Amino acid sequence: MDTTTTPAPPSIVLIPGHWLGAWAWDAVAADLRSRGHQVTALTLPGLDPDDPRRAEATLSRQADAVRAAVGAAGRDGAPVVLVAHSGAGHPTSVALDRDPGAVARIVYVDSGPAADGSAFDASLPDDVDEVALPPFDRLGEQASLDGLAEEDLERFRRRAVPEPGPVLREPTHLVDDRRRDIPATIIACSMPSEVMWQMAREGHPMLAEVGTLRELDVVDLRTGHWPMWSRPADLAAAISAAACR
Structure with missing residues (x-):
């Protein structure tokens, strides 16, 4: 009689990007649960609209929330x-630096690791408390909206929460080189992986740290910058495959 057991699929923690809460992952989380994963979708400090002090959130507080999840x-x-x-990618990089052994793999969705000393927007003035979701015509110049239906955009606008200013301008402080040993997967959506690699080799500030990762897989999932809405089933499949690798 075979008494061997199949290991349970890894647990997955989903961290949304700017202006978003856990709700942004609803379709992807449901798909991952149907594949047997335990799933936690996190709303980072500063992105809860009911928090009266949310604009005071810092990168460090967000990293602590990631570690707790x-x-x-x-x-x-x-x-x-x-x-x-x-x-x-910024609060996640800080969290991994503080505890490199906490995760089996990190998956970056149209994102990547932050470099020591980098800030998402170091030019943001100190007197700016928060940054609201910009008009979509301006947002589309910064990040691809490809694949998003009108109902996606309407929900995005209705539920978006202004991003706290301290989170955007606070530089990362990274000291533990072991963070680069964590197996990593990048799911490249709004740019092809070959373009991403070229930018990393050229030292582009947003991708320079990619070249320092010691175990990295890159998966192309061509769509816009918000694949959790434009291609949720395909994104869930890519995340599950990476998690089980």
Whole structure:
């Protein structure tokens, strides 16, 4: 009689990008749960519209929240895979630097690791408390809206929460080189992976750290910058495949 058991799929923690809460992952989270994963979708400090002090949130507080979510997800001993979308790459990088052994893999969705000393927007004036979701014509100049239906844009506008200013301008402080040993996957959406690699080789500030990762897979999922809405089933499949690798 075969008494071997199949290991449970890794637990997955989903971190949304700027202006978003846990709700942004609803379709992807449901798909991942149907594949057997335990899933936690996190609303970072500063992105809860009911928090009266949310504009005071810092990058450090967000990193602490990521670490707490990872710790809770792995409490039963299951490996944890952390998924960071877009601007969530900064607090996630800080969290991984503080505890490199906490996760089995990091998955960046149209994102990547932050470099030591970098800030998402160092030019943001100190007197700017928060940054609201810009008009879509201007946002589309900064990040691809490809694949988003009108109802996606309407929900985005209705539910978006202004991003706290301190989170955007605060530089990362990274000291533990072991963060580069964590197995990583980048799901490249709004630019082809070959373009991403070229930018990384040329030292582009947003991608320079990619070249320092010691175990990296890159998956192309061609769509816009918000694949959790434009291609949720395909994104869930890519995340699950990376998690089980």
